[in-house]
Amino acid sequence: MRGPAPPPPRDPIQCAGGLAACPHRDWSERTSVRGGAGRGGGPEFGMAGMNQERSLREELTCAICCELFSEPVMLDCMHHFCKGCIQEYWESCAQGPSCPQCRRRFPSRAFRTHYLLAGLVEKVRRCGSHEHRHKMQKVSGELNFKIRAEFARLHQILEEEERAVLAELGEKEEQSLAQLHRHVGQLEEGMEVLQRDIERVKQTLSKMEDVSLLEVESLDIRPSVHVETQPALDLQHYRDSHSGPLQYIFWRHMLRSICPAPAPLTFDPESAHPNLVFSRDLTAVTESSRAQPVPVSPRRFRQCVNVLGAQAFGSGRHYWEVWVGSKTKWDLGVAADTVDRAAKVKLCPENGYWTLRLRNRTEYWATATPWVRLAPRLPLQKVGVFLDCREGTVTFFDAGDMSHLFTFHQVSAERYCPFFSTCFSDGRDNVEPMRLCHLAL
Numbered sequence: 001m002r003g004p005a006p007p008p009p010r011d012p013i014q015c016a017g018g019l020a021a022c023p024h025r026d027w028s029e030r031t032s033v034r035g036g037a038g039r040g041g042g043p044e045f046g047m048a049g050m051n052q053e054r055s056l057r058e059e060l061t062c063a064i065c066c067e068l069f070s071e072p073v074m075l076d077c078m079h080h081f082c083k084g085c086i087q088e089y090w091e092s093c094a095q096g097p098s099c100p101q102c103r104r105r106f107p108s109r110a111f112r113t114h115y116l117l118a119g120l121v122e123k124v125r126r127c128g129s130h131e132h133r134h135k136m137q138k139v140s141g142e143l144n145f146k147i148r149a150e151f152a153r154l155h156q157i158l159e160e161e162e163r164a165v166l167a168e169l170g171e172k173e174e175q176s177l178a179q180l181h182r183h184v185g186q187l188e189e190g191m192e193v194l195q196r197d198i199e200r201v202k203q204t205l206s207k208m209e210d211v212s213l214l215e216v217e218s219l220d221i222r223p224s225v226h227v228e229t230q231p232a233l234d235l236q237h238y239r240d241s242h243s244g245p246l247q248y249i250f251w252r253h254m255l256r257s258i259c260p261a262p263a264p265l266t267f268d269p270e271s272a273h274p275n276l277v278f279s280r281d282l283t284a285v286t287e288s289s290r291a292q293p294v295p296v297s298p299r300r301f302r303q304c305v306n307v308l309g310a311q312a313f314g315s316g317r318h319y320w321e322v323w324v325g326s327k328t329k330w331d332l333g334v335a336a337d338t339v340d341r342a343a344k345v346k347l348c349p350e351n352g353y354w355t356l357r358l359r360n361r362t363e364y365w366a367t368a369t370p371w372v373r374l375a376p377r378l379p380l381q382k383v384g385v386f387l388d389c390r391e392g393t394v395t396f397f398d399a400g401d402m403s404h405l406f407t408f409h410q411v412s413a414e415r416y417c418p419f420f421s422t423c424f425s426d427g428r429d430n431v432e433p434m435r436l437c438h439l440a441l
Contacts, residue, residue, distance in 0.1 A: 057128070060121050063101055064089060069121045073111040077104045080114060157257045161250055176238070255439070260319040260386075262439045265309045265418055271299045271341070272307035276422065282310070284433040287422045303344045309418030309436075312337055318387045320418060321399045321437040324358070325381055328430045331357040331367075331421035334387055334394045336413035354394040354408040355419060356383065366396070366406040374405055382437060387416055399437075 062069050064085035071083035077099045081089075090097045090109055098105045255261060266282040274291035278284065287305050294300070301307070309320075324330050331347060333355030339345070347353040347367040355367050356374070364374040376398050383405075384397035392412055396405040425431040 057124060060117070060124055068125060069117060072114045072117045072121060074114045074117075075099050075104075075111050076106060077102050080117060083111070083113070086111065154254075154258075157254050158250075160257075161253055165250070172238075260317045262437065263311065263318055263320045264438045265311055265320050265436045267420070267436070268299075268308050268310040268417075269294075270297050271301060271417075273301045273303075273305045275305055276307055279433070283436045283438065285420065285422055286431060286433040287425045289425070299341065301341045301345070303342070304421060305423060306331075306341075306345065306419065306421045308335060309420070312415045312417045313387060313389060314415045315389045317389070319384060321382055321384045322420065323382050323435040323437055325432050325435075327358065327422070327432050327434065328361045328426070329357070329359050329423040330434060331355050331419070331423065332383060332434070333367075333385060333396070333419050334411070334416050335419035337415035337417050338413070349408060349411070352413060353419065354411055356396050356406065364405075366408070368406075368408065372406060376405060377401075377403065380405075385418065387411075389416065 057068070060068055062072075062080075062082045062085055064081055067082075069080065069082055070085075072080050073083045073086060074080050075086070079099050079101045081100070086100075087109075089100055096105055096107075097109045267278055267285055269278055269282065272278070272285070272294075274294050275288050276285050277288045277292065285307060322332050324332070333353065335354075336352030339352045345351070345353070347355050347357070348369050350369065353367065357365050357367060358380070359365070362379070364376060364380065366372040366374060378398070378400065380398055380400075382399040384399035384402065386395040386397065387393075388395075393407055393409055394411050395407040397403065398405060420434055422434050423430060
């Protein structure tokens with residue numbers, strides 16, 4: 001995700017610290033770092049007289065390119081360099097050939113290939129490659145364990161949701177069947193009573209002779225039980241109530257158990273610069289050309305159009321998403337609760353800020369020290385911020401596809417606040433509000 005990093009622009013407001021010095025210094029500066037005695041006396045590596053502070057890798061590093069030797073050669077002064085490096089250095093010399101370290105001049109461009117040193121370098125390379133492979137395997141193993149644990153948790157949540165849904169379905173089935181059994185029992189009991197009434201009427205009539213119609217009507221032949229008509233079980237409704245977009249329904253139920261889920265943040269107006277204007281629900285903010293009448297507060301940013309989230313975190317893992325849309329510039333991320341809000345703010349970890357920023361519509365930067373230029377696949381419209389207080393990391397994602405953008409490590413503060421800066425509106429170019437995204441469940 002990271003592209004090449006040209007020098008970042010100097011922003012008079014909220015600039016990050018200075019850039020690291022370029023590693024490619026001039027020849028004399030590079031070679032003087034090691035000192036004249038760095039390679040004198042031949043490749044007696046591992047001997048007791050060698051400086052113990054230097055590692056073997058450092059001793060096998062070319063003083064010109066600062067990399068492990070490639071085709072090492074030895075000059076008459078006993079200093080060693082890469083074959084290509086010394087040839088390139090001699091091409092750049094206005095006078096005759098000389099040693100870049102001890103400055104000894106030579107009558108010709110002569111050197112000797114050092115095969116023993118080349119073999120030793122190759123062994124170090126192989127060991128380094130093996131060590132790198134071992135570290136890579138270790139990190140991959142840790143990530144594998146972490147990912148498996150997260151999926152195991154998701155499986156557990158899904159299985160718990162499945163058991164809950166099936167248990168509810170079984171309970172409704174038992175309730176419906178129990179109701180049906182009660183109705184059947186009532187009907188059977190009513191039928192038995194009616195049958196007894198019929199037999200009683202028959203016996204009464206069989207004892208009468210020449211019964212007139214008026215006498216029959218006077219007989220008590222009303223049924224002695226009343227059976228209420230029960231509504232029929234609506235199987236279609238029962239089926240429909242457990243149909244529909246089941247995967248989406250279950251996903252919404254699962255989301256309540258996922259941690260961390262997007263936090264429903266709001267802006268903290270008390271920390272906001274006076275030129276910032278908020279929506280009624282405190283989830284959208286934009287910069288106005290006029291300052292708002294706000295009370296004086298030591299928590300308020302006075303120099304830069306910044307604002308913090310109303311929620312602060314001291315432990316746990318937290319994730320939130322910010323809609324930046326088509327804004328031409330912005331800053332967002334995490335700030336320590338103790339940052340200086342009265343002075344001009346330099347956004348860098350040393351000052352308690354771990355942020356991403358956009359400038360000039362297309363330039364994305366992580367305000368580390370030095371800044372790191374980012375190259376997302378698509379222009380960012382929604383940015384995800386993940387704060388892990390236990391691990392001490394702040395990670396940024398393109399919330400559109402959850403692709404990783406940048407991670408700050410060794411993040412440390414007692415309390416952390418979500419941080420936002422709309423930057424100036426520049427007329428109408430950057431007037432679009434910055435919005436906090438809430439996940440509707």
